Amino acid sequence: MSKVLYIKANIKPEGESRTFKVSDSFIEEYRRLNPEDEIITLDLYNEKIDFLRPADLGAVFGPKSEESKNHPILKYAYQMAEVDKVVIATPMWNLGAPAIVKAYFDYVSVTGITFKYTAEGPVGICKADKALIVSGRGGDYSSEIGSQFEMGERYLRTILSFFGIKDIKSVAAENLDVVGVDIDKILSDTIEEAKKIAKEF
Template sequence: MKKVLYIKANIKNEGESRTFRISDCFVEEYKKSHPEDEVTTLDLYKENIDFLKAEDIAVLFGEKNEESKKNPLLKYVYQFVEADKYIIAAPMWNLNVPAIVKAYIDYVSVKGITFKYTENGPVGLCEGKKAVHVVSRGGEYSEGPAKEFEMGDRYLRTIFGFFGITDFTTIAANRLDDQSQDTEALISKALEKAAEVAKEF
């Protein structure tokens, strides 16, 4: 049995997120193909993830032992490291992921748990795991001149790689705010890809 962590980040009301429409499809298809696996949903807005405070730093970078596992500040990183697969549903906002995603990453970027320092530099401690990022965007950012402005998927791919997770797939629905496009057709295409990728994820 594999543990899957479904990380959701969109403040929109239930049923309004185009990103979640695609990611939920992915999860449904994944469950059909992997009925023995355990999927845990972590909705960052419902969790009310906050920014780190000065007093939190000592805990995050302090000694890690059996006692530290009981610290509520570290619950996210221990949950993260116990997972085998990650589904990140986060739309593009202002060329990047929603700020709450970065706040969450700060909780799970913990030396001695998700990475370590060696004489040869940092080494990820989450090797052998895989991730998929589901993202909806108003314009075309997967190719063409605007591709260089895309910072969200690039950031997630980089930080997950820092943790040792290099098997990283992106399912992107682009141009959803382009009035010259058939939005439903674009979403349907992303749904088809999501269902296809989920079977082998």
């Protein structure tokens, strides 16, 4: 049995997010194919995610104990370190991801929990071996020109790889804000692509 961490980051109410229409469909298909697996849903906007404060640094950089797993900040790093698979659903905002996503990864990036320093440099120590990034984008950011401006998925791939996750896939619904496009078809096609990924995830 695998443990899957499903991270959701969109301020829109449930049912309105086009990103979540894709990611929820993926999770539904994954659950159908893997009924024994545990799926942990973490909606960042329902958590008390905040920017790190000076008072938090002692916990983040200080010694860790068994009690650290219950710390309001460190618990997210331990959670990330202990799951088998990660799914992140977040829209593109201003060429990147919502600020809360970066704030979350500031919580999660903790030496000795999700990565460690060695004589050869930093090494990821998370248990997970697979991750999926799901995003909704207003324009075309997969083309040669558009990809130069895409910094959300690029950041997520980099930080997840830094944690030691090697198999990272992505699926994006693009051109959602382009006038005249068939949004329903774009979403439908992207959902089908996500369901195909679920078969081997």
